[in-house]
Amino acid sequence: MNPHAYAELGAGLAMGLGAIGPGIGLGILIGKALESIARQPEVAGDIRTNMFIGIGVTEAVALYAFVVALILVFVAK
Amino acid sequence: MKKGLKWVWLVVVVVALAGLFLLPGGAKKTLNVAGEFELTPIVKLxxxxxxxxxxxxxVIYLWLATAVIVILAIVIARNLKPQPGRFQTAVEGLYALARDGIARSVMKSGVDTWFPYIGAVFFFVLINNLIGLVPLPFGEHHQLSFYTATANLYVTITLALFTFVFTHYAGINKYGVRKYVNSWMPTGAPPVLRQFIFVIHAVSEIFRLVSLSVRLFANMVAGHAILAVFFAMALIFQSYLIAAALQGASVLIYLFEIFVAVIQAFIFAILSAVYIGGALDSGH
Incomplete structure (x- = not known):
């Protein structure tokens, strides 16, 4: 394999492995938010707002993996 | 009559599918996803x-977004009615989301001072993201193509820098430099620990800037790359049949991208509000 093939392999691994953690995290986050909305529907608006803040912060981790994959494919040639 | 029409439709669909299966794939060109995001100067200055x-x-997409927002605002403001029509209701709903859902729900103080910025950044990012989902003739050889200005790191980092500067301006304006910087550190802790926490806080402030800009940029790039891949299935598989079968999936991806465009604008605005509100109420 030439070095560039390793870079592309690494990009795929970075995206795939980097998506595991945020995936689990988002599942827990949204599940808990739905649980608390079901328990207390009167504060659903507040919970939803805070849930979106959490989603934004959690999802950024996967996007770092995406950016690293982009750098591996297009920049580190 | 109605039953006959049904049969005609069935025959048309069968003939079309058979034709798609027999025809060779589209122009024998390879797909270059990265080329969709390359910027070549249109007017050289x-x-x-x-x-x-x-x-x-x-730059043209940014101008378009600005023009759309300005025209939208002027048209809405000139024709305000006590009994709102559909258009006015939609814009009022978005305004209420920006004011009550974003600014008032996360900022304890300073909503009146900072809502103009939060609302402006919400509408700017939202309109920019949505314009990216309209095919416009700025592609290669003036083909219709998707592009969005927010899929460019320089644009998003400029927007994030506004939030970064305004956050610290708000804190310093309210507390003064000394008190604001002191509010980063816990009172009554040993000096070594205070310095350590100061460094951690300073690094986290920088990383807020990075994450705020990279989040929007990477979301838009990923969304448009997926759109490009799905719309170019004929190029990848060299067969019209697979491409036709996957057009349903590309419509679903397109709908999901509309959702992502709204959510990303919402998250950008709400995190800006959280950061500015945090600087204003950092007297702990």
Whole structure:
């Protein structure tokens, strides 16, 4: 394999492995938010707002993996 | 009559599918996803020092978004009615989301001072993201193509820098430099620990800037790359049949991208509000 093939392999691994953690995290986050909305529907608006803040912060981790994959494919040639 | 029409439709669909299966794939060109995000100057302008002022498609998309927002605001403000029509209701709903759902729900103080910025950044990012989902003739050889200015790291980092500067301006304006910097550290802790926490806080402030800009940029790039891949299935598989079968999936992806465009604008605005509100109420 030439070095560039390793870079592309690494990009795929970075995206795939980097998506595991945020995936689990988002599942827990949204599940808990739905649980608390079901328990207390009167504060659903507040919970939803805070849930979106959490989603934004959690999802950024996967996007770092995406950016690293982009750098591996297009920049580190 | 109605039953006959049904049969006609069935025959048309069968013939079309058979034709698609027998025909060879589209133009024998390979798909270049990265090429969708390359910026080539459309109007070449002289550089001022290290800054290249050439007008490329990102600049045109930014102008378009600005024009859409200004025209929308003027049209809405001129025709305000006590009994709102559909259009006015939609814009009022978005305004209420920006004011009550974003600014008032996360900022304890300073909503009246900072709502203009939060609302402006919400509408700017939202309109920019949504314009990216309209095919416009700025592609290769003036083909219709998707591009969005927010899929460009320079645009998002500029927007994030606004939030970064306004956050610290708000804190310093309210507390003064000394008190604001002191509010980063816990009172009554040993000096070594205080310095350590100060460094951690300073690094986290920088990373807020990075994450705020990279989040929007990477979301838009990923969304448009997926759109490009799905719309170019004929090029990848060299067969019209697979491409036709996957057009349903590309419509679903397109709908999901509309959702992502709204959510990303919402998250950008709400995190800006959280950061500015945090600086204003950091007297702990």
């Amino acid at each position: 002289p550089a001022v020092g290290p800054v290249d002022l050439s007008i490329n498609k990102a």
